[in-house]
Amino acid sequence: MSILVGKQTRVLTQGITGATGQFHTKACKEYGTLMVSGVTPGKGGTSFEGIPIFDTVARAVSETAANVSVIYVPPPFAADAIMEAADAGIALIICITEGVPVRDMIRVKRYLESRSSQLLGPNCPGVITPGECKIGIMPGHIHRPGTIGVVSRSGTLTYEAVDQLTRLGMGQSSCVGIGGDPVHGFEFVDVLDLFNRDSGTEAVVMIGEIGGSAEEEAANWIRSHMKKPVVGFIAGQTAPPGKRMGHAGAIISGGRGTAREKIEAMKSAGIRMASSPALIGKTMQEALGKL
Amino acid sequence: MNIHEYQGKEILKRYGVPVPVGKVASTLQEVKAAAAELGGRCVVKAQIHAGGRGKAGGVKLASNPEEAVAKASEILGKNLVTHQTGPEGRQVWHLLVEQSVNIEREIYLGMVLDRAQSRVTVICSSEGGVEIEEVAAKHPEKILKETIDPAVGLQPFQCRRLAFALGLASQLIGKMVVMMQSLYHAFDDCDCSIAEINPLIVTKEGQVMALDAKMSFDDNALFRHQDILALRDLNEEDPREVEASKYELSYISLDGNIGCMVNGAGLAMATMDIIKLCGGEPANFLDVGGGATKERVAHAFKIILSDTRVRGVLINIFGGIMRCDVLAQGVVDAARELSIKVPLVVRMQGTNVELGRKILADSSLPIISAETMAEGAEKIVQAVK
Numbered sequence: 001m002s003i004l005v006g007k008q009t010r011v012l013t014q015g016i017t018g019a020t021g022q023f024h025t026k027a028c029k030e031y032g033t034l035m036v037s038g039v040t041p042g043k044g045g046t047s048f049e050g051i052p053i054f055d056t057v058a059r060a061v062s063e064t065a066a067n068v069s070v071i072y073v074p075p076p077f078a079a080d081a082i083m084e085a086a087d088a089g090i091a092l093i094i095c096i097t098e099g100v101p102v103r104d105m106i107r108v109k110r111y112l113e114s115r116s117s118q119l120l121g122p123n124c125p126g127v128i129t130p131g132e133c134k135i136g137i138m139p140g141h142i143h144r145p146g147t148i149g150v151v152s153r154s155g156t157l158t159y160e161a162v163d164q165l166t167r168l169g170m171g172q173s174s175c176v177g178i179g180g181d182p183v184h185g186f187e188f189v190d191v192l193d194l195f196n197r198d199s200g201t202e203a204v205v206m207i208g209e210i211g212g213s214a215e216e217e218a219a220n221w222i223r224s225h226m227k228k229p230v231v232g233f234i235a236g237q238t239a240p241p242g243k244r245m246g247h248a249g250a251i252i253s254g255g256r257g258t259a260r261e262k263i264e265a266m267k268s269a270g271i272r273m274a275s276s277p278a279l280i281g282k283t284m285q286e287a288l289g290k291l
Numbered sequence: 292m293n294i295h296e297y298q299g300k301e302i303l304k305r306y307g308v309p310v311p312v313g314k315v316a317s318t319l320q321e322v323k324a325a326a327a328e329l330g331g332r333c334v335v336k337a338q339i340h341a342g343g344r345g346k347a348g349g350v351k352l353a354s355n356p357e358e359a360v361a362k363a364s365e366i367l368g369k370n371l372v373t374h375q376t377g378p379e380g381r382q383v384w385h386l387l388v389e390q391s392v393n394i395e396r397e398i399y400l401g402m403v404l405d406r407a408q409s410r411v412t413v414i415c416s417s418e419g420g421v422e423i424e425e426v427a428a429k430h431p432e433k434i435l436k437e438t439i440d441p442a443v444g445l446q447p448f449q450c451r452r453l454a455f456a457l458g459l460a461s462q463l464i465g466k467m468v469v470m471m472q473s474l475y476h477a478f479d480d481c482d483c484s485i486a487e488i489n490p491l492i493v494t495k496e497g498q499v500m501a502l503d504a505k506m507s508f509d510d511n512a513l514f515r516h517q518d519i520l521a522l523r524d525l526n527e528e529d530p531r532e533v534e535a536s537k538y539e540l541s542y543i544s545l546d547g548n549i550g551c552m553v554n555g556a557g558l559a560m561a562t563m564d565i566i567k568l569c570g571g572e573p574a575n576f577l578d579v580g581g582g583a584t585k586e587r588v589a590h591a592f593k594i595i596l597s598d599t600r601v602r603g604v605l606i607n608i609f610g611g612i613m614r615c616d617v618l619a620q621g622v623v624d625a626a627r628e629l630s631i632k633v634p635l636v637v638r639m640q641g642t643n644v645e646l647g648r649k650i651l652a653d654s655s656l657p658i659i660s661a662e663t664m665a666e667g668a669e670k671i672v673q674a675v676k
Contacts, residue, residue: 075514076515099511100511101509101511101512101515102404105409106409110440139610139641139642141642154557154558155556155557155558156554156558156609157555157557157558157560158557159558159641160609160664163609163640182404182406183409207557209556209557209560210560212406212407213406214407217407233561235557235558235560236560237567238564238567238573239560240543240545243543245541245543245556245559246556246557246560246578248509248510248511249406250556250557255424275568276565276568277558277564277664278663278668279665
């Protein structure tokens with residue numbers, strides 16, 4: 001079992017003719033993902049790697065029954081692409097694009113309130129259900145099918161955690177990157193809720209970082225709802241205040257959003273915190289009583 | 292991106308926010324002329340990207356042009372140390388010479404993104420002139436908020452609600468509504484991340500006015516604001532951070548002696564954390580990004596090594612999309628070109644890692660290799676001891 005995506009997922013790439021879109025569409029297809037269509041306005045009627053390309057998302061959906069869209073279009077056009085996908089009735093929209101203006105995302109979130117679509121990202125690696133479906137930019141080969149759910153605000157740090165799990169013999173049910181931007185779709189809580197209800201997920205790794213209060217909100221939710229063990233890590237314990245650490249959302253402002261606050265909130269909610277980023281896998285072994 | 296107070300006031304004025312009459316000056320002659328134009332009595336304000344200027348002596352009152360020059364000479368070209376600048380302070384290159392006003396009341400007005408709601412929030416407080424974080428901590432009941440629906444913008448009723456709650460006289464309510472809506476228009480139009488008027492003042496003559504202006508902009512939106520980008524003051528930024536931004540490298544200076552080069556922001560932060568856990572101190576945050584080329588690796592190296600405190604470098608790459616062999620070649624070439632004198636530990640994992648390790652081993656450079664993140668951190672901390 002898994003969450004969000006699996007063998008039946010029919011994926012559409014928005015921005016399929018750009019260098020990034022091509023590279024990752026090909027990689028996802030090779031992984032076994034059902035890549036059914038692509039959209040680039042003006043390129044309708046052509047194809048890429050045997051995948052038909054359409055001018056609009058609506059047309060691609062009606063012709064190929066795509067139910068998930070992955071977006072690689074450049075930042076100035078990303079908000080428009082998300083709304084086009086929502087308007088076309090795409091159930092899950094995954095926006096990989098990094099650098100989308102906050103103002104655009106505020107409007108997108110308002111737009112999505114009246115639509116049934118769910119949004120993952122932007123500025124995220126995507127989602128993978130190992131062995132079944134990979135949508136996004138994560139390296140497929142480090143993952144193994146299994147029972148650990150992974151949710152994270154980061155990209156490469158997630159790969160690091162997944163690699164540790166795989167090496168210790170713990171496969172993953174699904175791995176979800178919610179992204180490093182201050183305004184985004186899926187929150188930790190949304191993903192944790194899905195893992196909680198997924199019979200194929202035994203325990204969850206949650207990787208947060210400085211900035212905002214999503215980890216504290218997740219900790220509160222976990223305290224009263226989570227039925228499965230959660231292992232956590234917060235990146236940025238040595239980050240100085242007032243400086244944006246790479247991710248647009250990773251900033252300690254006005255003394256809020258520090259790693260210390262988040263770690264304390266998570267510990268008090270019963271989350272087993274890895275003291276070092278190198279110990280995420282080992283901490284999960286402990287949580288599962290395998291050590 | 293941050294801008295100066297005088298630049299912020301120029302923007303706000305365009306959107307209809309009343310501001311005092313003033314002129315920016317970068318020489319004493321200009322100060323004198325500006326003061327004379329204002330009729331003699333004026334305020335001289337240091338322009339740096341940091342708060343706490345008043346307390347630090349960066350804001351001075353003068354009653355005639357000669358006094359303005361005398362006061363200006365105490366600030367201009369000097370280093371101003373405020374609680375936000377750090378002990379090294381900031382050099383003052385510009386002064387704002389401004390009309391002095393008769394203050395009846397000081398209020399706080401700010402707008403900022405509320406991340407939990409994904410909307411912009413207006414924040415008001417009767418405690419103007421002090422830092423809003425301080426008010427929030429000591430008197431949370433004095434913080435008033437309204438959340439803005441992006442579909443319709445800030446509504447007059449919301450502004451009135453805030454204005455009445457601030458206890459403003461009824462003849463000031465309309466002026467306050469205009470002030471707040473103008474600020475929101477500026478915030479939204481310019482892709483601000485923060486717009487703060489602290490203090491917003493009520494004058495003895497019954498006017499509302501922005502006595503200070505702090506504006507900060509969403510870096511991701513600057514592509515559509517060339518006019519705002521032109522206001523960037525490189526004197527206010529760390530030269531290494533400026534250099535890094537030219538190559539799309541995300542670099543932040545820290546106080547330690549172990550340079551780091553990592554791909555991905557989360558892993559870069561985690562790498563700093565693990566160095567600290569092993570007893571070392573990171574010298575920087577550096578994210579080379581996903582598609583780092585040989586050239587970018589070389590630039591990253593140069594920037595790290597331009598920090599003379601650096602006694603060793605740790606490279607931590609989890610090659611997903613980025614191939615380890617490409618990275619290894621970039622490291623070897625850069626290490627040769629720059630003839631690196633400090634210990635270098637390389638931890639690579641991911642795609643083509645064996646090939647990458649072979650390139651490092653065959654290079655005959657004194658590169659210390661590590662398999663895991665923990666091993667990499669331990670080795671670099673040992674090496675710089």
